[in-house]
Amino acid sequence: MATEVKRLIKVRVEKGARFKRDGYGKKRQLSDSWRKPRGQHNKQREQKKAKGALPKPGFGSPVAVRGMHPSGFFEVLVASIKDLEGLDAKTQAVRISGTVGDKKRTALQEAALAKGLKVLNARTVKAKKAPAKKPAAKTAEKKPAAEKKAPAKKAAAKPKAEAAEKKAPAKKAEAKPAAKKTTKSGVKKNE
Incomplete structure (x- = not known):
């Protein structure tokens, strides 16, 4: 029985998919997967020669290996x-x-x-690596260090702000007088 099943599977594979979708060789986007032709003048639906066969009961795979x-x-x-x-x-x-x-x-x-x-x-399912546990001493050291850095950042920010203020007056002196602004109604206003 096993040899017979193997032979029938081989027969089924050799037959292969013989039913192609109409026009699949003409248009690149059409796959060869079967679609029933429904057009009024479709040559494949009318079963003209050389236009491709339609699926019929006689073309089925052997019953013993169907669905296998x-x-x-x-x-x-x-x-x-x-x-x-x-x-x-x-x-x-x-x-x-x-x-x-x-x-x-x-x-x-x-x-x-x-x-x-x-x-x-x-x-095969790859085993996920467990994150390496850090010693408690290192985590304790980092927390105070982060707290100390925060005030240091604020102190560093002050000199930058002062430098920006020094540069700002120089820019204002070079700037041109303010132009007149217009509102939505088109009336010009002076500031």
Whole structure:
């Protein structure tokens, strides 16, 4: 039976996807994924020669392997450890849901492997590095240092402010007389 299933899967793969979307070779933005032609004058819908075949029951894959993963297992979507109960390791394989987080994913992968189930989308989850703990002595030293720096910054700011005041009068002397300002109504006002 296993050799027959492998042969049928191979037959299914060799047939491949033979149904192409109408006009996919003419326009770059159209993918080859099948869309039913619905146009009034569409040649593919009218089943003209060389315009591409339409899907019909005779083109289906063999019943024994229909819906089967290429590995030879039927897929089962799993989101929790409860979903692993009652699965047959000989005929079914597990696909872990994409909404599952890293921590739960590793637990699911380990549980599936313990039961002998194949995980189709298994991946190695990188362990996050824990932040290195700093000694208490260093943190105690930093707090007083931060408090001491704050007054020092204010003292350093005063000379800068004084320097700015000294430069400001020089600029005012060079400045031109103030121009007349206009209001919204257009009337000019002097200050």
